[in-house]
Amino acid sequence: MIRVLLAEDMHMIRAALGALLRLEPDIEVVAEVTRGDEIVDAALRFRPDVAVLDIELPGIDGITASVELREKVPGCRVLVLTAMGQPGQVHRALAEGIEAFLVKDAPGDRLADAVRRTAQGLRVLDPELVASALAYGASPLTPRETAVLKEAARGAPAEEIAGRLHLSAGTVRNYLTNAVSKTGARNKVDAIRIAEDAGWI
Template sequence: MIRLLLADDQALVRGALAALLDLETDLEVVAQVGRGDEVVAAARAADVDVCLLDIEMPGMTGIEAAAALRAELPGVRSLVVTTFGRPGYVRRALEAGVAGFVVKDTPARELADAVRRVHTGLRVVDPELAAESLLAGPSPLTVREAEILTLALDGSPVAVIAARAHLTAGTVRNHLSTAIGKTGATTRAEAARVAQANGWL
């Protein structure tokens, strides 16, 4: 029996996934959480084999949760199951140690098969997303530029972003200017939207 944890902030989605996966004779959902920062503790407590992670969750993203799992519970495999099939997400997830990446409209039988394959040590990535990820290439942004753009998403002024990032306003302006150039945008708001749409943030 393969023991599963489901992590998704939408209870309805978690319930539907659990119902589908529990129909399989060799799969058992033994834990469910609605926040990314609850994944490691729940996985440890329930002695799970595979964690199915959404990307956008409160507390910690699914990608961050996968990295935490790899560091703290290296025997537990993780599979991203998300609505957000952005090429940058695929690359970042694989770099964080995710063993699989599929979208939520994957047929139930294929999802169950992906879980089994991930459990045996294989890597499973939605073929269309894999192709898009290869074509898109890696994020052109540095870690700091991505951080600054993330802080700029809500339209905060440079002074506020600088205070949050513990940088000078001039340094923040430089990072924003470089990020605008790299994304082909004309404003920092547009640069943030482009980066988010590509899964670079």
């Protein structure tokens, strides 16, 4: 039996994924979590063979969780669920050594096959998804610019961002200006949109 951990914060999607996998005679769903920061603890407790992780999770994202998982539960392989429109995140995942991806709008029968292939240590890569990620390239933003833009995307003003990130308000404004320039945006709002569409934040 292939033991599977599911990490998905949207209840209906998680239930649908679990239902699809439970139809398979050789797959057992041993744990389900809704947050990225619950993944490693659940994996340590239930020892799954494969963790099926959504990229977008509260707590920590699926890519960060997969890196922690590889360190703490090396026997567990990772299958990442992603949206077609997030090439920046796929590029980041590839850079982190994740080799199994399934596009969220793939036909349902591909899920079990992807889980089996991941459990065997085989690559599960959608050629169109990888081509899109490689064409889009890595994020041009530094980690600090990314952090500032993430806070700005939540609607926080420069002074509040400065307090949270232990920076001066002037430095925050400089990082935002850099982010606008590097993304080729017209303004801060446009930079946020571009970075979110690319999966950079």
